[in-house]
Amino acid sequence: MTEILSASSDGITRAAALLRGGALVAFGTETVYGLGGDATNGSAVAAIFAAKGRPSFNPLISHYPSAEAAFEDVRPSSIALELAAAFWPGPLTLVLPRRPGSRVSLIAAAGLDTLAVRVPGHPDALALLTAVGRPVAAPSANRSGRISPTTAAHVLDELVGLVAAVLDSGRCAVGLESTVLDLSGARPVLLRHGGVTAESIEQIAAEVSLGGVGNGILRSPGQMSSHYAPSLPVRLNATSAANGEGVLAFGPFAVGSGPVFQLSETRDLIEAASRLFDGLRWLDDEGERVALSGIAAMPIPDVGLGRAINDRLRRAAAPRPGGG
DSSP states (O other): OOEEEESSHHHHHHHHHHHHTTOOEEEOOSSSOEEEEETTOHHHHHHHHHHHTOOTTSOOEEEOSSHHHHTTTBOOOHHHHHHHHHHOSSSEEEEEEBOTTOSSOGGGGTTOSEEEEEOOSOHHHHHHHHHHOSOEEOOBSSSTTSOOOSSHHHHHHHHTTTSSEEEEOOSOSSOSOOEEEEOSSSSOEEEEOOSSOHHHHHTTSOSOEEOOOBTTBOOSTTOSSSOSOOSSOEEOSOSSOOTTEEEEESSOOOOOSSOEEESOTTOOHHHHHHHHHHHHHHHHHHHHHHTOOEEEEOOOOSSTHHHHHHHHHHHHHSOOTTOO
16 A cells, blocks of 8 residues: 655655665655655665566666765766756756765666766755665656656556555656766766756856767666657647647647647746646546547747757657557
């Protein structure tokens, strides 16, 4: 049975005790809800993979209450120190060389010599991490490849009975996963767009290049081609809706007869980012109710947070492994 805990002192104490005991606890951050497990406990981390149905070669992000705690497990470069000072706590994940003797289990890092680390910018998450006293591995609290959760109810929709508890911190403010920046090589590589824009990062770390999967190695979460996927097929850059399609709208749209979810009537990218996963989830649910054939997603400007939104939409639209 999954406990639903309020983000009170008692709720956080209970959640921390469960995590220290090897159980899984979902908790809210400013980005999305994370499926937390003790990152030092290989069995707990394996349970995360099992609950999500997640490929074991996809590494997890370890979460910490402070930069100082994170840097006990990784070796920060001078740029990493500057970025941490600028964006932590906040929606930025840094991939850095693993320190010898790091507490984080190898399974959490998929056996790599690097770790993905973050200090989340949510007071409830920070209080929980402080109470746990250990790094917490926490991918998004949903089944692998499905839409990321931005409320406790979303977590329960998919993981009830698979996790010990959900710490309910309300709706996530950002609504997109963290930006992931690889600082383990000679130059910074942006592996995933997210809550911190590339433009903001480039003010500190010049000449950031866009990365992908090198030699088949996934350095961070969010690098699989088909990810964040609803059950319905997604059609990108739609300017009209076909019969039987639901619409993921961004501003005014000449809609057909299908259901419409408006990301932002005023074309505000921050509002759209915070509503993206809600929209995909709602349209997917509507598809079951009224037998939709697909989702028509309106064009999103590919700037700032629009890059992260488009990244998620491209992954949602990508062919499923083994599919056509």
